Amino acid sequence: MANKKDKLICLDCHHNFTISDDEKKMYQKIDIELPTLCFFCRVKLHLSFWLFGKFRKGVSDLSGKSLITILPENARYPIYTLKEWHSDKWDAMDYGVDYDPSHSFFKQLQILQEKIPRPHQSASNNTNCEWSDDVWNSKNCYLSRSLEKCEDLLYSYRNLKVKNSIDVVLCFNSERCFDCSNCDHSYKLFYSTNSRNCIDSYFLFDCRNCQNCFMSWNLRNKSFCIENKQYTRKEYFEKLKKYDLASYSTIQKLKNLFNEIVKEKVIHRENFNYRVYNSVGNFLMNTKDCYNCYVFSEGEDVYNQVRGINNKSCIDASACWYSEFCGNSSCCLNGYNLKYCLSSSARNSEYLDLCIECDNCFGCVGLKKKKYCILNKQYSKKDYEILRNNIISNMKKIGEYGKFLPYSMSIGPFNFSNSFQYFSDTKKDDILNLGGYWQDIDETQIEGMLVNELPDSINEINESICTQALICQESGWRFNISKDELLFYKQNNIPLPRLHFDIRINKKLKHLSVLRSYPSNCFYCHKKIDAYYPPEWGYKKIACEKCFKQYLT
Ligand SMILES: [Zn+2]
Ligand SMILES: [Zn+2]
Numbered sequence: 001m002a003n004k005k006d007k008l009i010c011l012d013c014h015h016n017f018t019i020s021d022d023e024k025k026m027y028q029k030i031d032i033e034l035p036t037l038c039f040f041c042r043v044k045l046h047l048s049f050w051l052f053g054k055f056r057k058g059v060s061d062l063s064g065k066s067l068i069t070i071l072p073e074n075a076r077y078p079i080y081t082l083k084e085w086h087s088d089k090w091d092a093m094d095y096g097v098d099y100d101p102s103h104s105f106f107k108q109l110q111i112l113q114e115k116i117p118r119p120h121q122s123a124s125n126n127t128n129c130e131w132s133d134d135v136w137n138s139k140n141c142y143l144s145r146s147l148e149k150c151e152d153l154l155y156s157y158r159n160l161k162v163k164n165s166i167d168v169v170l171c172f173n174s175e176r177c178f179d180c181s182n183c184d185h186s187y188k189l190f191y192s193t194n195s196r197n198c199i200d201s202y203f204l205f206d207c208r209n210c211q212n213c214f215m216s217w218n219l220r221n222k223s224f225c226i227e228n229k230q231y232t233r234k235e236y237f238e239k240l241k242k243y244d245l246a247s248y249s250t251i252q253k254l255k256n257l258f259n260e261i262v263k264e265k266v267i268h269r270e271n272f273n274y275r276v277y278n279s280v281g282n283f284l285m286n287t288k289d290c291y292n293c294y295v296f297s298e299g300e301d302v303y304n305q306v307r308g309i310n311n312k313s314c315i316d317a318s319a320c321w322y323s324e325f326c327g328n329s330s331c332c333l334n335g336y337n338l339k340y341c342l343s344s345s346a347r348n349s350e351y352l353d354l355c356i357e358c359d360n361c362f363g364c365v366g367l368k369k370k371k372y373c374i375l376n377k378q379y380s381k382k383d384y385e386i387l388r389n390n391i392i393s394n395m396k397k398i399g400e401y402g403k404f405l406p407y408s409m410s411i412g413p414f415n416f417s418n419s420f421q422y423f424s425d426t427k428k429d430d431i432l433n434l435g436g437y438w439q440d441i442d443e444t445q446i447e448g449m450l451v452n453e454l455p456d457s458i459n460e461i462n463e464s465i466c467t468q469a470l471i472c473q474e475s476g477w478r479f480n481i482s483k484d485e486l487l488f489y490k491q492n493n494i495p496l497p498r499l500h501f502d503i504r505i506n507k508k509l510k511h512l513s514v515l516r517s518y519p520s521n522c523f524y525c526h527k528k529i530d531a532y533y534p535p536e537w538g539y540k541k542i543a544c545e546k547c548f549k550q551y552l553t
């Protein structure tokens with residue numbers, strides 16, 4: 001039977017969108033209101049609450065202690081150090097207020113939110129990782145985010161068990177890598193993408209188990225290849241000598257060549273799914289009955305999920321982990337029956353922000369282990385239920401109930417949120433019109449050196465560069481080269497970067513942030529496929545799963 005769809009108009013972008021019968025069933029199953037925004041505007045709103053930020057120094061609003069944070073300057077809320085935030089030096093219940101039925105609930109929740117401190121960093125069990133965020137069980141990581149069990153990492157993002165590397169994004173179990181994304185189990189791999197078990201190689205795309213390969217693609221179990229051509233060991237190293245890898249202009253030329261190869265010669269899989277059953281989306285692993293999900297693993301019966309692990313029966317639960325029966329929520333962990341919640345671990349609750357281990361709470365911020373609270377005030381079970389129902393019916397009258405928190409409650413500027421990575425063409429005015437925030441950073445007052453004045457080769461650089469701020473040629477932001485970093489570049493023959501590290505990370509996310517498929521035909525058998533590559537990328541050879549395997553080199 002055909003899946004009937006309702007046609008609706010998105011309140012934010014005014015485009016038409018549909019809700020399928022299956023989605024409707026899921027909304028009913030977890031008992032939440034039908035969305036008023038299209039899928040893209042839902043994700044855009046949800047991820048705007050997850051800050052990517054820009055590292056800065058600041059002080060605790062409680063103790064005046066210095067701290068390093070990605071939270072914005074002049075934040076709408078106090079910032080405490082993580083330790084202070086978890087201490088008994090303050091109590092979120094002290095900020096509790098009565099509900100005022102004559103005013104918007106969202107307004108009251110926002111006024112409360114602006115009084116409650118937020119911790120300066122998300123982290124635990126790290127050594128020397130002050131200049132990092134969302135970092136766990138790691139050591140000596142610097143200006144990096146979203147790391148677990150990493151060591152000696154610089155300017156990196158979303159990595160697990162990576163050591164001694166720079167500029168790596170979405171990499172696992174790797175060491176001594178530079179400028180790689182979506183690579184794993186690799187050692188001394190440089191300028192590479194979508195590769196695994198590779199050693200001592202440069203410019204690889206979709207290679208497996210390769211050693212000493214250069215500018216190659218779709219290779220399996222090879223050594224001494226250049227542009228997919230087999231050489232002897234001796235020939236390979238002789239050929240390699242002709243490339244001056246220490247030179248910035250050489251690397252730029254090779255990068256341009258690599259980009260052309262990726263467009264013209266690489267065979268691209270229709271998707272990056274692995275061990276999926278009855279599931280639709282991209283970068284899925286071990287999922288069953290999941291629909292329209294992206295970068296999601298270990299899930300069952302999940303709809304419209306972007307980023308997450310281990311969810312069951314959820315819909316529109318962006319960046320939620322280990323959750324069940326959750327809907328229209330963002331950045332929640334260990335949630336059960338959560339609706340319209342942000343950054344919380346709770347059960348049977350709605351409209352929470354930054355709450356830990358709460359149950360049956362409604363519209364609260366920063367609470368720990370509470371039950372039957374509304375606007376951070378304690379009620380009896382009976383009074384809680386009466387007031388909650390009263391608020392919901394008032395919210396329904398003014399069209400608030402069922403919507404996620406508004407942009408005005410975002411933690412920071414949209415252009416420094418994870419959402420901007422997915423919706424990078426969003427304009428400042430559009431976000432301001434939606435009530436959100438934007439920050440233009442002008443660092444022209446900080447003295448710096450223009451990167452085009454740098455010598456071309458790393459061999460011509462000495463330690464004096466480490467005392468000098470460089471000016472990013474794209475953003476104008478200032479950045480420094482640390483001594484450890486310079487040593488890594490010298491040891492590995494890598495020219496100095498010309499862009500600010502956060503700009504470099506964002507560039508590598510392009511192929512990981514596509515949230516829709518494009519109907520296409522397999523390059524080889526012409527079978528209809530859903531590929532996750534926008535046509536403007538110009539990829540020529542997109543193959544169905546069967547042909548992809550068959551035509552590998
Ligand atoms: Zn929309
Ligand atoms: Zn095919």
